[in-house]
Amino acid sequence: MLSKSLKFGVAATRNLVKQTQGPHIRGLSTPCNKNKLDPVQESLLAEPCILVDESDNIIGQASKRECHELLADGTSPLHRAFSLFIFNEKGELLLQQRSDSKITFPSMWTNTCCSHPLMQGDEPDGVTGVKLAAQRRTTIELGIPESQLNVNKMQYLTRILYNAPSDGAWGEHELDYILFLKGNVTTALNSEEVQATEWIARQHFPEFISSIQASGAKLTPWFSLISRHLLPKWWKNLDRINEFEDHKTIHKFN
Template sequence: MSTQTSTYAELVQSLEPNDILEKFPEVIALNNRPNTHSSESSSKDDNLLEGYDEEQIRLMNENCIVLDWEDNAIGAGTKKMCHLMENIDQGLLHRAFSVFLFDSDGKLLLQQRASEKITFADLWTNTCCSHPLCVDDELGLNGSFEGKVEGARIAAVRKLEHELGIPPQEVESRGEFHFLNRIHYVAPSNGAWGEHEIDYIFIYQLRKGESLTVDPSANEVREITWVSQQQLKDMFNDGKLKFTPWFKLICDNYLFQWWDQLSDLREVENDTKIHRML
């Protein structure tokens, strides 16, 4: 999609690093970042978060990676500030990842997000989707494309354990990650919340004869299911089911083509382009 197709895209593209730090004073510049997973909680008396699950409120203090248009890290911003539509409407952008985990027979693991989630609660989505944090091993400190991809992969292993209870040692030894591409999209969620991300897309496929321990956290995941291509298409045709916007974007534009190429992804992996969907 052309970068000139929307006024919003033009706004985001126009923001230089100094503009971002000036417009969003809560963002901690890269050189001054705390290099910790979370900032100290300031959410106890926050009316916006009143009534939400305590664990999900705590996670809103995680330090996401704030970006410019070209996916360069500018600094650390809390998950809360990165997901407020009032900030997104002004162009605030952060880094994310999405994992599509396949078994050795080519079935895809889906999750339904827990009711406790603050954004996109109860929606069906891909196996795992979250954010690299603004810490050394997930940031890609040298700024290289390869470093950023590896940082997102490390974050994916962390969150596969946190959300789905999949032990990291099993992930690292029983299958393989393939980085496909990056998509840039914006989507409102509910009320004050939304997403504006450059999302690193990974396929993970188990080797023949291997399996994973999957023990989802009830605070993160309401339900899981393994699906074939046709079963997923049937789910999309079921008007009672709702899906996250990034999952639909990836499926509508890429997933079924990739699914057909699971046996050999070399032609479609490691795409360096940022695919704009604004």
């Protein structure tokens, strides 16, 4: 459990729920029983995700279940996703800890919101559609009002491609759009999705990550990749983040 005495230089919105340590932490090392899925999470498995090739061309659609069940070779279909990072007026980043009932990477810490645009409405429409999906899911997960999630103020940065198993049954294989949003927001957590949040200042981020790892908890694989390879430069230059917009590059971490 993260020590409540740790100070990260923020007036944190700290909705922490006690973390279970030791062998009960679910994640990469603990198989998930498909027959005992959380009913709310299981109901979301019918959502239509957007299948893409490695150049991000749409090639079809498949259910969320089909996109996240591992095939015999240990892979799963490549589909489009997004990762939203919200920073307040102090430049602090809002992180979330995923709920214990999430099918993939439960209990892990990650960026503000990460999910999928769906093959519905305008969400398949490239960057514009991904921003709409980010607005929709961030409201569902964190209870942030849509009025505080202006898609016109979301900054698209780049895309990453990665493949990561969650356990023996489920995994992620995503072409992930990275979005930044600057502004103060209010949260009302959906406990089916998120169990805790934390505002973290850039200078205290390494300490926070060390504290998480010391507690026995983990970071999601996409957030770990972004944090190591891309986030430091972006965060350091938050006031001119638009200069890093890149529609050509897909960073491949396979």
